[in-house]
Amino acid sequence: MKRILFFVLVAFAAWYAWKNWPTLLQRMPGHEAVVINQTGRTMTRVRVTVAGQTFVREELPDGQTASWPFRVDQDASFALTWEWREAMGERNWSGGMVPKGPMVQRHVFLVYGDGEVNYRAEPK
Known part of the structure; x- marks a missing residue:
């Protein structure tokens, strides 16, 4: 009985792999979020939230960038949160x-010294 059950499970797995082989190996393209620090200060606790996903970078020195690939199931907007090492709040x-x-984009957040964020989306 155990052998029959094992054989049935293996046969089902083989059939499923045969029918879904292209989708199992196909890598879907995704978006990319890029934060560029142009503040003249070190950004800490940088968090980008989109469609329920949160991406974190603990420290981002001046002039550096941080990027995260992501995918979404629905149209969504961004939330960017950070602190400065030299200032409270x-x-x-x-x-x-x-x-x-189907269109994938690179979403660039350019952060300036006064806390202003310049957002742009460009084709990937």
Whole structure:
């Protein structure tokens, strides 16, 4: 009985792999979020949130970039949160738009010294 059950499971796994082989190996393209620090200060606790996913970088020195690949199931917007090592308080920015559709983009957040964020989306 155990052998029959084992054989059935192996046969089912082989059939499933045969039918779904292209989708098992196909790598779907994804978006990319890029934070560029142009503040003249060190950013700490940098968090980018999109579609329920949060990406974290503990420290981002001046002039450096941080990037994270991601995918979305629905149209979504961004939330960017950070602190400066030299100053108290948390800074927030929200906006931008990520489409669910087949078009993938690189989403660039350029952060300036006064806390201003310049967002742009460009083709990937």
